[in-house]
Amino acid sequence: MSDLEQFRSELRSWLEANCPEEMRQPARSEDDVFWGGRNPTFQNDAQKAWFEACVEKGYTVPDWPTEYGGAGLNAAELKVFRQEMNRINARPPLSSFGIWMLGPALLHFGTHEQKERFLTEIARGEIRWCQGYSEPGSGSDLVSLQTFGEDKGDHWVVNGQKIWTSYADHADWIFCLVRTDKSDKYRGITFMLYDMESEGVSTKPIKLISGRSPFCETFFDDVKVPKSYGENIPAQVGEVNRGWDVAKYLLGHERAMISGQSGGERTGSLGAALARNDMIENDLMRAEIAMFDIDALAFAAMAEKFADEIKVGKCHPAQPNMMKYAGTELNKAKHELVMTAGGSAALEWESDASKDGKHARDWLRTKANSIEGGTSEVMLNVISKRILELPGG
Amino acid sequence: MAMYYNDDQTMLSDTAGTFMSEEGAIAKQLRHWRDRDCPDGFGHALWKQFAEMGFTGMLVSEEDGGLGMGHVEAGIVLEEIGRNLTPSPFLTSSVMAASALGQGSAEMRGRWLPGLISGDSVFAVAVDEGPKHRPQNIACRAEKSGNGFKLSGKKTFVIQGASADMMVVAARTSGADDDNDGLTLFAVPKDASGVDQDPVRLVDSSMASHVTFDGVELDGDAVIGEVDGGRDILNAMLNAGRVGAAAEGVGVARGAMDITVDYLKQRKQFGTIIGEFQALQHRAAHLYSEVEIARAAVLKAQQKLDEGSENIDLFVSVAKAKVAKTASLSVKEGVQMHGGIGMTDEYDIGLFMKRDRALQEFCGDLYYHAGRVAELSGY
Ligand SMILES: Cc1cc2nc3c(=O)[nH]c(=O)nc-3n(C[C@H](O)[C@H](O)[C@H](O)COP(=O)(O)OP(=O)(O)OC[C@H]3O[C@@H](n4cnc5c(N)ncnc54)[C@H](O)[C@@H]3O)c2cc1C
Secondary structure, eight states: OOHHHHHHHHHHHHHHHHSOGGGSSOOOSGGGOOOOOSSOOOSSHHHHHHHHHHHHHTTTSTTSOGGGTSOOOOHHHHHHHHHHHHHTTOOOSOOOHIIIIIHHHHHHHOOHHHIIIIIHHHHTTOOOEEEEOOBTTBSSSGGGOOOEEEEOSSEEEEEEEEEEEETGGGOSEEEEEEEOOTTOSGGGEEEEEEETTSTTEEEEEEOBTTSOOOEEEEEEEEEEEESBSSTTOBSEESSTTBHHHHHHHHHHHHHHHHHIIIIITOOSOHHHHHHHTTOOOSHHHHHHHHHHHHHHHHHHHHHHHHHHHHHTTOSOTTHHHHHHHHHHHHHHHHHHHHHHHHHHHHTEEEOTTTTTTHHHHHHHHHTTTTTTTSOHHHHHHHIIIIISOOOOO | OOSSOOHHHHHHHHHHHHHHHHTTOTTTTHHHHHHTTOSSSSOHHHHHHHHHTTOTTTTSOGGGTSOOOOHHHHHHHHHHHHHHTOOOSIIIIIIIIHHHHTTSOHHHHHHHHHHHHHTOOOEEEEOOOSSSOOTTOOOOEEEEETTEEEEEEEEEEEETGGGOSEEEEEEESSSOTTOSSOEEEEEEETTOTTEEEEEEEETTSOEEEEEEEEEEEEOGGGEESOTTBOHHHHHHHHHHHHHHHHHHHHHHHHHHHHHHHHHHHHOEETTEEGGGOHHHHHHHHHHHHHHHHHHHHHHHHHHHHHHTOTTOHHHHHHHHHHHHHHHHHHHHHHHHHHGGGGGBSSSTHHHHHHHHHHHHHTTOOHHHHHHHHHHHTTO
């Protein structure tokens, strides 16, 4: 048996022994997702047991180095890991912006001591992070951001406002883009890490069209951010005033992540699933769903290719933008079809039969996929300029 | 008939536009009732105002006390309803039920139409029996019993069913579920015993009922038209509803387009108004073209209905399907071009998306009508 097959077979037995039955089905609602944090709430014992077993093996972040809480899997092993998890429909033991966004940036730009502290906390689900990028006047034009950190020697004093900060009201810490030099647009931003419990930080939830409120306005009013959290643990990632490089690097990971969650990680046929519930009303709808399945299955192949290539640096550095664009547009199309197939039953918003409007609320939520993490228009602009090298702006 | 409004229609359009944007405004009606969890999903006071404006009985003949207007005129009101997302029983009561009742006996018309015209009554229509519109299959049964009938079965997606004083119910009086003949329409009063309403709130904040009829006793004069001869009345009622929903959908598409274009003129990014980006300009311009075309398709269908042309079904399905495509495009583009703010409950654009969703399903979705277009065109 090759090493890889050996790994697969050991992993299989481990999953068999450690992944509880309840964790072997897709999350039914947001309540089924475990986010970790200072005051974690487990939905049930199975969720807790599964999470703890994974932490011990480093499987919350399987490809991170073991010294920072990961399992140190190489690209081939990671692929096997994903396959085996998917095979039994295992839920991710831990979901977090730390894993998807901050972690990769720290791995690339952080000091050893920063990694030791923050990556380990993330891997163990101890700290829940939120992302302080967007501001009311700076969305697509992120680099125009105004939140300002005044240098006070051993600390900064941060003032300003962020918006659309997902889960800011549940987060323990924030990774935040702060202007530290007003004279240089690109080289005047610092990527700072600080505690959301700091004095002067406040959040105000914003209600979404789905009726849920997972994101917030976040205000900083004379927030004191120490420049250091210990020896070789600066509060900023990368250099002061060079946070834009970190921000962009992180966005690449965020976009790849959104793309994966939007469709790249699912390979089943939508039509087959709808047909099982006798939901395909007529031949025209069947044709439309088949057209979707073509796009979705082709995209799943692309997603696998992309995941393999990015690990070894074989794809264009701007490729995550294409993946984000295509994946999110696909996910929106999927939910349109699910709504159509569901008919008037899918319109229900407040009823037991509809699980309080799950279909409709999920459908509305997907409309944000092509906005969050950079809009589709921004993705297309990046593809045109950076990949196709078209002239302009 | 020329494909533009005559003077009277233009005037009606102005009056209805002013009325709806003032009295029927989103903040005043849709949000107001939604935020109070209103069990009707609309305001009765506004319905009375509709009556004062002469809207409620527009399609009722003059001899029955109405205005004897046509589908073009009803569509003018519906387009303004769509633009302002004004919740009201207009489509089901004044367009659909009125169309069916117009075929009823003098006694039937005398019993129900005055309440409609005065804005005291609300009617609902009960046709669908599952999550999709499938009027060729009607399983709900009315068995002969003495001088009358006993009605049993289930209906779904009965808009404002629980608020309605009377429901127009399509039921089978003979034949198999998928027979064309053997249907009868009944006017079932609110207080009939054996009617069970299970009202649910829908995505657009409107209310719809799952209705169960458990041996509901109806006397012979509850029949609209002829026993076993209900198919034509049903088709006419559904066509009125489809064209009406299409007119409202054009309003939804326009309303969403208007606020989006306004937003493109206000929002600044990269040091300029985002409306300066050609990528967005072209999409807004494309949307404008589609909305204009959809509107023409609807006007065509309305005129055909008013002329009583034969084979109007094709035009009806073209209108409903074209609007389904256009309104869906409009609300999707609307949310997307608003960016993050388009996802918030505070902004109206999301409300347009929700209303469009419900209208898409009402009286047949895109695929249902696309299928009919193929069939009626002979392929
Ligand atoms: C559900 C959700 C969660 C989010 N979570 C977070 C978070 O946790 N942290 C965070 O910092 N942010 C978050 N965001 C914010 C998100 O990143 C921004 O909404 C996004 O970048 C767009 O910015 P904006 O909303 O200001 O839209 P704008 O930039 O104002 O865009 C408005 C419209 O103009 C278009 N446009 C702008 N510029 C151009 C151009 N040059 N060419 C063509 N079209 C253009 C846009 O594509 C869009 O259609 C979240 C957003 C959503 C919806």
